[in-house]
Amino acid sequence: MAPLPPDLDAVIERAWQLTLRTDGFLGENEARFLGMLAACVPARGTIVEIGSFKGKSTVMLAFVAARYGLGPVVAIDPHTSPCNTDPGISAGSSTFEEFLASVKAAGLTEHVEIHREYSREIAKRWNRPIRLLWIDGDHTFRGAKEDFDLFTPHLVKDGVVALHDALNAFEGPIRVFVEEILRSDQFGAAGVVQSTAWGQLRPEDGKEFRELRMRIERRAQRMLPFVANGRRVQGLRKMAYKLARSRVPRAPISAEEWSALVSRGCTE
Ligand SMILES: C[S@@+](CC[C@H](N)C(=O)[O-])C[C@H]1O[C@@H](n2cnc3c(N)ncnc32)[C@H](O)[C@@H]1O
Numbered sequence: 001m002a003p004l005p006p007d008l009d010a011v012i013e014r015a016w017q018l019t020l021r022t023d024g025f026l027g028e029n030e031a032r033f034l035g036m037l038a039a040c041v042p043a044r045g046t047i048v049e050i051g052s053f054k055g056k057s058t059v060m061l062a063f064v065a066a067r068y069g070l071g072p073v074v075a076i077d078p079h080t081s082p083c084n085t086d087p088g089i090s091a092g093s094s095t096f097e098e099f100l101a102s103v104k105a106a107g108l109t110e111h112v113e114i115h116r117e118y119s120r121e122i123a124k125r126w127n128r129p130i131r132l133l134w135i136d137g138d139h140t141f142r143g144a145k146e147d148f149d150l151f152t153p154h155l156v157k158d159g160v161v162a163l164h165d166a167l168n169a170f171e172g173p174i175r176v177f178v179e180e181i182l183r184s185d186q187f188g189a190a191g192v193v194q195s196t197a198w199g200q201l202r203p204e205d206g207k208e209f210r211e212l213r214m215r216i217e218r219r220a221q222r223m224l225p226f227v228a229n230g231r232r233v234q235g236l237r238k239m240a241y242k243l244a245r246s247r248v249p250r251a252p253i254s255a256e257e258w259s260a261l262v263s264r265g266c267t268e
Pocket residue numbers: 023024025026050051052053054055056057058076077078079080083085086095117118119120136137138143
C-alpha cells in the first residue's frame with residue numbers, strides 16, 4: 001500500500017473551504033471523499049469530470065490535483081440548459097461564466113482543462129488514460145450509461161469511476177452502479193459515500209471482491225424499481241424509496257480505510 005500524503009487532511013480541509021464557497025450540488029462527505037480519491041487512487045492518468053455545472057466538484061478535484069502535481073482536471077460540460085438535473089435553470093441561460101468565475105476565485109484556472117461540450121463529443125477524440133472518472137452529467141440511464149461506456153475503456157487498471165447522485169432519485173447513476181460495477185468482476189472494491197457510488201477497476205482480480213460487491217448489490221438493487229424508466233419518486237413511494245435507501249451503507253470512509261480496502265490482493 002502506497003503511503004498516504006502526510007498533509008492530506010489539511011489539503012482536503014483547504015479544498016473543502018474553497019468548495020464550500022462554490023455554488024453547486026455536492027455534500028460535504030462526498031466532496032471530501034472525492035478529494036481523497038483525487039489524491040489517493042493508486043494509478044497514473046488524468047482526472048476527468050463529466051458535468052461541472054458551476055464548478056463545485058471541479059474546485060475540490062483541481063485543488064487536490066494541483067497540490068500533488070497530478071495534472072489539470074479535465075472538466076467537460078456544455079453549460080447549456082435546460083438540463084435534466086437542474087430544471088430550475090431557465091432555457092437559453094448558461095452556467096459557463098459562473099463556472100469560470102468559481103475556478104478563478106479558487107486560484108485554479110491553470111489547473112482545469114475546460115471542454116465546453118457534451119461528453120459524447122469529446123469521447124470521439126479522447127485517447128488519454130484516466131485514473132479517476134467522475135460522472136455527474138446526464139443522470140438519465142441512457143446518459144449515465146453512455147458516459148460509462150464511452151470513458152471506462154480509458155480507465156486504467158486500479159483507476160476509479162465514481163457516479164454522483166446514485167442515492168438520489170435518478171435512474172442513471174444507481175443503475176450503472178448496480179448493473180455495470182457491482183455485478184461485474186472487472187471491478188474490485190466498491191462502495192457509496194453519501195450519494196456518490198464508486199468502484200475500482202480490477203480486471204485481473206475483481207472476483208476476489210465479489211462478496212463485498214454482492215453485499216452492497218443486494219441492498220442497492222432494491223432502489224431500481226423506484227426509479228425505473230425515469231419515473232419520479234413521489235408520495236408514499238418516496239417513503240418506501242427512502243427506507244430502501246437507508247439500507248445502503250453510505251458512511252464516510254477515511255483515506256486509511258479506503259487505501260487498505262483497495263490494497264487487498266495487491267502484491268506491491
Ligand atoms: C448535477 S450538475 C453537475 C454538478 C457539479 N458536478 C457540482 O459539483 O455542482 C450536471 C451538469 O451536467 C451537465 N451535463 C448534462 N449532460 C451532459 C453531458 N452529456 N456531457 C457533459 N455534461 C453534461 C449539465 O450541463 C450540468 O451542468
